[in-house]
Amino acid sequence: MRFKAKSSKAQIAFLSSIISPLSRLSPTAFLKFDATKLRISARNKDSNDVMGFCEVRLDCLYSDYKISSLNDSQIMLELDLSHFRTSLLSIHSTLSHSDTCYIKLAKRNTQPCLCVETSTSSSSTLSHDLPCKILQVEEFMNCLPPKTSTPSVQVYLPSPSNPTIRTCIERLKSLGRRETDHIFVEGSTSGWLSFTGMVTGACSKATFEDLNVEFSDSKASEAYRVDQLQMSQGCGNDDDLSVQVKVQNKKLLEIFKWQVSMQKWVDESTLCIVEDEMVIIHVILPRFNGDGGEEEETGFCTFYCPTVAFDPDDEME
Incomplete structure (x- = not known):
């Protein structure tokens, strides 16, 4: 299983603007990557709570990316979106327009992490390792938006x-x-x-x-x-x-x-x-x-x- 991507400063700003409202809806969220899209489901177990669902093209978030898995290049993970939001804002504040941010899946002391890092033009390095849980892709069926009647x-x-x-x-x-x-x-x-x-x-x-x-x-x-x-x-x-x-x-x-x-x-x-x-x-x-x-x-x-x-x-x- 592999996921690695790089983003410009503008793309990080775009991604953080999406993550920010979703991160306030539930303590954790579910992310599903496939070959072309990222889907995010932010919901609590209580069906009476609010929920957010997002779908966005990967080529709008990343200037380059590689994704591979045994499940047809699909990856699902559970992540604390508030940590993700904080890391993106931190990275964005240090980037110049020519700098690049890298986001990848990696292991830190056997713990799967979503890593957000950058090397700036001033030769400094900033990285955030966000613990996550890798899940079976099929589980995303339980994270889809609620079925509702036709709007009035x-x-x-x-x-x-x-x-x-x-x-x-x-x-x-x-x-x-x-x-x-x-x-x-x-x-x-x-x-x-x-x-x-x-x-x-x-x-x-x-x-x-x-x-x-x-x-x-x-x-x-x-x-x-x-x-x-x-x-x-x-x-x-x-x-x-x-x-x-x-x-x-x-x-x-x-x-x-x-x-x-x-x-x-x-x-x-x-x-x-x-x-x-x-x-x-x-x-x-x-x-x-x-x-x-x-x-x-x-x-x-x-x-x-x-x-x-x-x-x-x-x-x-």
């Missing part, structure tokens, strides 16, 4: 610039001296999205309007097609489809942490509401022009936040 509403999020949605949610959770445990998320096919925090006697709400709506692969798609047909016949339905779910505010904040580290590494992002199940954020990484001049996909990161049941006291005006 999908809206494109504003670009992750200030003030971010995450900042608004942080402000919503505290109403005066009281803190709400839950946030109500509501979206509509007319292109608006709202976040509401409530405590007894107080309510605070942030609304984002004029958002683009994704109709494919959602429950709204068929309703939209029927409505367009009715409108062409002069009997359209003016009612927009909207759906509201309730989530824990701490968990909702966790799936928006990507807006901090990934601001410059996002092509587009969508928020999907699966009624009574999940709030999902799907982040598309920047596309690039391939050898043929056509746009090619780099990869994606997806974050999952389970909903909680409504209480009788949750009735809002």
